[in-house]
Amino acid sequence: MPISLADKRATFRKLHGSGCFPIPNPFDVGSAKALAQMGFKALASTSAGFAWTIGKADNRVTVDEVCTHLTELCAAVDVPVNADFENGFAHEPEKVAANVTRGAKTGVAGLSIEDSTGDAARPLYDRNHAIERIKAARAAIDADNSGVMLTGRCEGFLVGQDDLAMVIDRLCAYADAGAECLYAPGIKTREQIAAVVKAVAPKSVNLLIGASGLSVAEVAELGVRRISVGGSLARAAWAGFMRAAKEIAEQGTFTELAKGYPGVELNKMFR
Known part of the structure; x- marks a missing residue:
């Protein structure tokens, strides 16, 4: 019997209550079904992986394409799916909110909003603007009582701004703005990971294992709640x-x- 969307979202939240779980990233329906059959408790989409399946570079897909993809992924499996929702496919907070509303309707249990602009000259949104974007995403999720979990991402390490203090400051601000899980892709060392976990506690932390050689058990000891592989x-x-x-x-x-x-x-x- 298919699991209801409400149950998927409730399960996803429960997973964040304690422990540490891997949340691997399928790139199409087939890979999603395969991962679900292997026993993974939740999955996460990958912006890059999906883009390559339709012959595009990462960060070059449209919100329409992503929402169609997410709808297909969520319908294909009985486990929760978290969406890599890039930067919300918009710059202005109100447009981010509108797209988040669309994203929530695809059936995802969670989605992330990053602070990357896509502009090499100014790769991160100004701090206050980035915070307003998270607030807008939070308001959009709350408006329809969807129960979608919001992850706030700081892309500093991925764009060459590897000032850990700056990244932590932003993550804490995103947590205050309504993000329930925090994510700094690119952090690698035990010290960096532990510092992020401590700073945003009791909020959950997502770690990109592609940027770390640690095992699930080792990451769990550091207090990370979930591990994705991008x-x-x-x-x-x-x-x-x-x-x-x-x-x-x-x-x-x-x-x-x-x-x-x-x-x-x-x-x-x-x-």
């Missing part, structure tokens, strides 16, 4: 595809194809 699974899938395709194109041989996952097993999984 576009790493998508890149791993593309690695196998590119190796095999390049061999055919450049050498005229087909040995890499023998390393593919058995079609019989894939058919069983999707039966």
Whole structure:
């Protein structure tokens, strides 16, 4: 019997109550179904992974494309899905709010809003503007009582602004503005992770494991609540595809194809 949306959202919130859980990032319906069957308790979309499936670069997809993708992911699995909602696909707080309202209607259990502008000259929104954007997202979620969990992201480490004090200051401000989970992709060391966890407590922290060599158990000891992998699974899938395709194109041989996952097993999984 399919699990209701309300149950998915309640389950997602409960997962954030204690412990630490991996929340891997599928890039399409097939990868989402595969991860759900492996027993993961929740999934998260990946902006990069999805973009590559439709032949676009990361941060070049539209809100329409993302909402369609999220609707398909959420309908395909009985576990909660958290949305990588990039920067809300808008600059102005009121437009972020409108898009968050759309995003919530796709069936997600949570979504994140980042402070990246997409402008290399000014990669992060001014602090006050970034806070207003989080407040707008919070208000949009509260307006329809959806129960969607809001994650606030500071992209400082990803855009070359790796001042931990600045990142923590922003995360704390986003928490005060209504973010329930905080996320600073790019932090790597135990000291950085522990500092973020301590600063935003009792709010939850999401860690990007692609930027850290720590295990789930080690991350749990640091107080992190959930671990995502971003576009790493998508890149791993593309690695196998590119190796095999390049061999055919450049050498005229087909040995890499023998390393593919058995079609019989894939058919069983999707039966």
